[in-house]
Amino acid sequence: MKSEFLLQIKELKATIDNKEILKGLNLEVKPGEIHAIMGPNGSGKSTLANVLTGRDIATVTHGSVTFEGKDLLVMSPEERAREGIFLSFQYPIEIPGVSMVNFMKTAINEQRKHRGLEPLSASEFLRQMREKKELVEIDSALTNRSVNEGFSGGEKKKNEIFQMAMLEPRLALLDETDSGLDIDALRIVANGVNKIRRTDTSVIVITHYQRLLDYIVPDYVHVMYDGRIVRTAGPELALELEERGYDWIRKEADVNEETWTTDRK
């Protein structure tokens, strides 16, 4: 039976260098939903993104992650991408000598092959490139260069959203996509995400700040602390965090640790 959830994370625990970072995390995302994950530094937000995309720096020790009912944790990073998971990197990597065009063409055709489709024709590929470039307002010259090489911080983030537009994922993870962006770039990036999204595309926004959520309005806001989601509410929670900071969450979570775990069961 097909799950009603696009992504289902149950009691996920993960370690980095034998230190437990995720300590029993639960999250369920339905198609088309937008979830924001907020939380102080070191709460495990980026580790979650790493675990979901298959980066081998973290080791999963417990729990399960399913994507459209399939076990995500047994898949290689490239398989996850072909299934429709996309990560917008917090720090996009510069790859000298690899052209954007070649990179995108290879990525798209690998994905099409996975879905049993023929490779895109050169003209169709270029048409899509043009269309998506306009969508995210990325400078045409940038896509003629090597991947992220010499791009400014803002251009790198736009380039992530451009790639997302090209690959049309089912689930987009935006890992601090707002960091290092001025307000104009932030608006362009956020609008890009909104324009790309189909009604069944799900988004997980990982962020410290409320401001991105003015543009990408979440259905749920989760607060992560010490490797777990300690509070879930609507968009108003983000505003409250903006105002009050995270300290009250910390105190509450430390006090409630025992009862909280029991409650969830």
Next chain:
Amino acid sequence: MDYRPEVINKLSEIYSGSHGTFLKNSPEIFNRHRETAYKEFLRLGIPDRKNEAYKYTNLEKSFGYPYQVYYSPVPQDFREAEKFHCEVEDLDVWNMVLLNGFFPRGEEGLVMLPGGIWVGSMKAAAKQFPGLVEKHYNKYVQGENDGLVPLNTAMASDGLFLYAPKNTAYTKPIQIVNLLHSDQDIFAQDRNLVVVEDRAQLSLLVCDHAISPQHFLTNTVTEVYVGQNSRFEIIRVQNQHNNSGKITHTFIHQERDSYASSNNITLHGGLVRNATWHMLNGENSETHSYGLYLADKQQHIANFVKVDHAAPNCNSTQLFKGVLDENSSGAFNGRIMVHKIAQGTNAYQSNNNILLSDAARMDTKPQLEIYADDVKCSHGATVGQLDNNALFYLRSRGIDAREAKLMLMFGFAHDVIKNIPIEALRERIDNLVQKRLRGELSRCASCAIQCN
């Protein structure tokens, strides 16, 4: 046991025994420098690993082999050479095929190309432009204590001559295809001279191909004079087989306001050592040394570069990259010497290597000697594996691990390839490197030799 005394004995026998033949067949100017050079060679010998510039390069594999023919090709070989056809599509060049470093029609006169540039053999040049050859021949060689340079001067009998007189330019590159073809094992030494006078321009492409499976060793010396406000480019594409040894010494001497670049692309070869010497002798000049090498099996590829900043306000770049697999080894020795007079120097050096196996080995050694105060110098060397972050980035977009690795290696190599000034060749090299890295065909299809 030291293999060298025996080899030096044999070379000496040839030198003395065929002295008459040398003298008869060579330009008079060559003969005039022989005796001094020969004594110099005997003094220095064949470099071994005690020589700092050869510390990581063992020449025994190539120099210790008993070659049958030491200097001169036989006429019937030339017929084969003339059949050769360069495979690079859309390569718009003026083309000439040499055999083992010799001109098929060496006695004939020089050819004048449109724009007023002369090309031909040294023999013909010595007759037609004696004053010019006299002025430049054996003037730019350095080599410190490298015996192979005087060995070439002592024993070479011909080579390529290229001459761009003042204010001349030829729009196309000049391509010299140097074929190694023989039914005997050959040790060949060619001696080349390029003169680019003031306000002239010249672009030279040298392709080395081995087209028969014999053992070959070539020891090439090329002197280049780049006059004021002139421009010179040299690109070498080295595609030989595992039984071939290729030693090149290129001396580029630049006067003021000049530009020179050198590209050494080594795709294949048993033992390859390219020494490129850049002498910035006039103010406000610019020089670039690029190199890319791909090695596997037991191959060894060495690059030695020396840039002499002997005048103020000059810029220089050294960019060398290598991918080494299996039991191959590589060496990079890059020197920058900034003389006291050379204020306002900008010198940059970089050598990056990727090792694909545990057995592959790379030795890299930058050497900077700076005697001026107003100098910007940077250098960096890396030996490592592929960048894991970049690998993950590509995979996270759906590209499989093998393809992602190839893309990264290819990107790494392209960083050097993109500096090749001829577009059709750049595409061709991109293509050859891709095939080579994929482990597919690693040579031009016309190559009959299977190295495996």
